[in-house]
Amino acid sequence: MKVTPLSIPEVLLIEPHVFEDSRGFFFESFREDVFKKETSLDVSFVQDNHSKSSQGVLRGLHYQLPPHAQGKLVRVIQGEVLDVAVDIRKSSPTFGQYVAEILSSNNKKQLYIPEGFAHGFLTLSETSEYLYKTTDFYHPKSERCIIWNDTTLNIDWPKDLNIQLSPKDLLGQSFKSSELFPCKQ
Template sequence: MKVTSLSIPDVLLIEPHVFEDSRGFFFESFREDIFRKETSLDVSFVQDNHSKSSQGVLRGLHYQLPPHAQGKLTRVIQGEVLDIAVDIRKSSPSFGQYVAEILSSDNKKQLYIPEGFAHGFLTLSEVSEYLYKTTDFYHPESERSILWNDITLNIDWPKNLEIRLSSKDLNGAIFSSSEIFP
């Protein structure tokens, strides 16, 4: 696996070694010992989530407060998404900044997003199936949402799609009034 730190170094782009031939392909989507060795991270994943979305569906920007904060390892098994991670760690030099990566079933890239980040993704293709592992269980009382189009964050969302949101995401908090990490 190839691991690359992004513009916010704690967010990692992971590219698995893919073996392809005329029959198709094979790759290890997650192997704990190699993940730990290549990332130098000592994390344990406790929950796997799977979502299916149609084009223009934006899910996020979500996070959970400590002690139920979640790190995530994300990937796409069908279609293509724009994956976004926003640094909400007040003490971080990249506080309020974001990284964006296109993940797809074709490129097989993964994104590791540590605790202390709000996270969201937008389906770019007709349909996407999105999988992610989390380092803590879903805890509804700890979940928060930041408004996807907050002007302070200035996320460069694609302009050519009609964005579709849940009522929860339509009513996300503005960044300046969000509960954040120390």
Template sequence: MKATPLAIPDVILFEPRVFGDDRGFFFESFNQRVFENAVGRSVDFVQDNHSRSAHGVLRGLHYQVQHAQGKLVRVVEGEVFDVAVDLRRSSSTFGQWVGAHLSARNKHQIWIPEGFAHGFVVLSEHAEFLYKTTDFYAPAHERCLAWNDPQVAIDWPAVTQPLLSEKDRVGKLLADAETFA
């Protein structure tokens, strides 16, 4: 498995080695040793999540101010554009974002460490999205950064009027959001 730091080096793209033939394919989707070597620390995942969304659905940008979650994300059906925004005030990349296309076809995964907001928009007819988290869901501590914050200026592909949940419609601007030290 190839691990490549993105423009914000703490966010890492994982590209598995896929073995395929006329019968189908096989790949190792997770290896604790390879993963921890790439991220440079021990990581324990405590929860797996699975969502299905229709074309144009934008989920995010979510984070938890306490019980912060690191996430290892991937797509098993369809395609999304996945985004992480650095919310660590002490970071040289505070307020910056990185994004990548994740799809069932490319089988890529992204590690998004604690201290980041995370979201994605569905580019295919629908997408099934899987992710592991390093802490449990804590709704009292969940926050949402506005997907269209002009200060963050995410270059979402082909999104003019995304389908949003009520929670995502009222996301806060970075200037008003709770962030991390």
């Protein structure tokens, strides 16, 4: 696997080695020992999630507060999404900045998004199927959401799609009023 830190270096772009021939393809989508060696991260994934979305569906920007914060390893198995991670760690030099990456079933790229980031994705294709591993279990009382179109974050979402949000995501808070990750002591 090839691991590339993005402009916020804690967010990692992961490109697996894909073996293709006339029959199709094969790759290891996750292998713990290789992941730990190549990323230098000692994380354990405890939950796998799978979602299907129609074009224009935007999920996020979600996160969970400590002690139930989640790191995520995300990938697309059908279709294409724009995946976004926002640094919400108050003590970080990249606080309030975001990275965005196209993930698709064709490019087979994955992102590792550590704890301390709000995360969301927008389906660009007709439909998408999205898989992600998390380092902690879903904990509804710790879950928070930043509104997708927050003017402080100014995320460059595609303008040509009819954005569709869940009722819960429509209630997302502004970045400035959100309960964010505390400063390290």
